Amino acid sequence: MAGVVVVFDFDKTIIDVDSNNWVVDGLGATELFDRLLPTMPWNTLIDTLMGELHAQGRTLRDVADVLRIAPIDPHVVAAIRAAHSLGCDLKVLSDANRFFIETVLDHHGLRGCFSEINTNPSHVDADGRLRIAPHHDFHATPHDCGLGTCPPNMCKGQVLHRIRASVTAEDGARKRFIYLGDGSGDYCPSLRLAREDFMMPRKGYPVWDLICENPGLLQAEVHPWSDSKGVIDKKLPHFT
Numbered sequence: 001m002a003g004v005v006v007v008f009d010f011d012k013t014i015i016d017v018d019s020n021n022w023v024v025d026g027l028g029a030t031e032l033f034d035r036l037l038p039t040m041p042w043n044t045l046i047d048t049l050m051g052e053l054h055a056q057g058r059t060l061r062d063v064a065d066v067l068r069i070a071p072i073d074p075h076v077v078a079a080i081r082a083a084h085s086l087g088c089d090l091k092v093l094s095d096a097n098r099f100f101i102e103t104v105l106d107h108h109g110l111r112g113c114f115s116e117i118n119t120n121p122s123h124v125d126a127d128g129r130l131r132i133a134p135h136h137d138f139h140a141t142p143h144d145c146g147l148g149t150c151p152p153n154m155c156k157g158q159v160l161h162r163i164r165a166s167v168t169a170e171d172g173a174r175k176r177f178i179y180l181g182d183g184s185g186d187y188c189p190s191l192r193l194a195r196e197d198f199m200m201p202r203k204g205y206p207v208w209d210l211i212c213e214n215p216g217l218l219q220a221e222v223h224p225w226s227d228s229k230g231v232i233d234k235k236l237p238h239f240t
């Protein structure tokens, strides 16, 4: 429906796994990943791993092939298509990266359902290696979100604030937001939703646990979803 903006997290929300872990495991880099994990921020680590895999002869096509077989719940696909066909404005807000997300959405024919992908930028360099950069340049301009659940490269609450400002500026009308996510990084934006908005946390996942610790902190109505019973494709269109 026009006037409703639906914001989707990507990892463990649109797809059923974490795309970074899926690619790392699928290309046999799990051991290296575990070794490097304590030494650098997550976002920097994935960029570094892409360099290591490239040096080992893995191509961008290998990365894409692994992403195309990442599991995706048909109920989630149905929910996305239904919300889009009802006229909602769908956006991705993810701490993965543009290449991973576009590869998956293209493969499932879903990219056209989304008006915007907010994530860590990526590009392919002259050698054919995938480079991944942080969404916020945290060395030059830290995002200064004091919540503690936002990684240094992305405060989703601040990005959500920017999205709301930009969609409101388009026609001046206030929009209802619906936010779907699973991770601790989805907690900050849930606190920024307004009374007329809906927060849809994935039940049993970190953002659900954080919300349950102190439900009074959220202004938005909370409607959990789970993958097991196809709740999402019935609930989401109902709210729009």
Ligand SMILES: [Mg+2]
Pocket (backbone or CB within 6 Å): 009, 010, 011, 012, 013, 181, 182, 183
């Ligand atoms: Mg997630």
Ligand SMILES: [Zn+2]
Pocket (backbone or CB within 6 Å): 145, 146, 147, 150, 155, 156, 157, 158, 188, 189
């Ligand atoms: Zn934040």
